[in-house]
Amino acid sequence: MEPIEIMTPEELKQKLENGEQLEIIDVREDEEVASGMIPEAKHIVMATIPEHLDQFDKEKEYIFVCRSGRRSENVCYYMRDQGFKVRNMVGGMLEWTGKTK
Template sequence: MKQISPEEVQNLVETNQEAAIIDVREPAEVAAGKIPGAVNIPLGLLEFRMNELDKAQEYIMVCRSGGRSSQATNFLENQGYNVINMDGGMMAWEGATE
C-alpha cells in the first residue's frame, strides 16, 4: 500500500496541484473540518459508491487517524483503483480545513 504524508498532501493542496482526496470519515466527523476540496464517502458506503471514482485517476484516502483510510486503500487497490493512504489521518493534518 502506498503512503503519503500529511505535509505532502498539504503541499499539493496549497500549490493547487491536482489532488483527488476522498475522506472516508462519517459525516459528523467531516462537519468538524475536512481538507479543502476533499469528497466525503464514508467507509461503510465506499463499496456502493466506488463506481463514482475513475480508475485512471489517483486518489488520496483520508480518515481520522489512518486506520479506516488504510482499509479503504486496500479495498480500492484490490478493485483496480490507483489509491494512496494519507499517513496519520486528520490527527496529523496541520493545513487549512473547510
C-alpha cells in the same frame, strides 16, 4: 501483501498549496467531518464506498483520509483490490495542519 503507498499530511498540504489537482476522499463519519475536513476533499463514508465505486475512475489516483489513517488504509486495500490507484494519508486528520472547511 504489498503495502499501500502513502502520503504524509505535510506532503499533501504542499501539493495542494502548489495548486495540484488531487482526488482526495475523506472516509470518516458525518459527525467527524462536521468538525472540519480538507476543503478539496470529497466525503464518502467508509461503509458506503462499495456502492459509490461507479464514481471512481481507474485512470486517476485517489488519496484516502480518515481520523488517524487506519480506516483509510483499509479502504485503500479494498480499492486496490478493485483495480484503483490509491494512496493513504498516514496520520490522518489528527496530524493535518492545513486548512479545513
